[in-house]
Amino acid sequence: MGLTRLTHKRESGMKSGYWSPNRKEELVEKLADYEDLEEQGKLLKPPCAAGDTIYHVCIPKNDEPQIIEMKVGCVEPCGAIRNYKGTCEVWNVYAETDYTKAYFKFFDFGKTVFLTGEEAEAALKEL
Known part of the structure; x- marks a missing residue:
């Protein structure tokens, strides 16, 4: 429907x-x-939609923390499962750049994933 x-x-x-x-x-x-x-808590409001730009604050191994600007490919409001190295993981948001891809959960938003570059910069300064 x-x-x-x-x-x-x-x-x-x-x-x-x-x-x-x-x-x-x-x-x-x-x-x-x-x-x-x-x-009733039954209205889902995903933090982003396919096509949106998000900003991932990450710390690569043996490297400085950085912000990666990514394009959202799809959003799974109820979650989807992927098999990663023999382990099942639930994800909500798939995003990518020209050189990498990532899967995020909704609760990553506001912690390591942000909707604006300014929010990501502020989080990076707190690391």
Whole structure:
């Protein structure tokens, strides 16, 4: 079952924002559904989406800590499993550069993975 949008972006250029042909009752009901899910902890909000740029603070062996700018390839909100050197690992975000790839968990965000270069620079200074 896919998402049925109740709102649409304005295309006229005269006004910005969204519009809807639906009745107010339908819109309020849909908003209430989302608020209920959020209150119940059932509304997943991944920290990034495919195509986003993220910044990974890493410490290579025998080298200085560095920031690697990466492009998100895919996001698995419920997690996916990969076999790495005979061990199963759960990951949520796959990202890559021209020379490397990495798998991250959502809880890596704000610790070693950041959404802005500034956040990554601040974390690097704290190492």
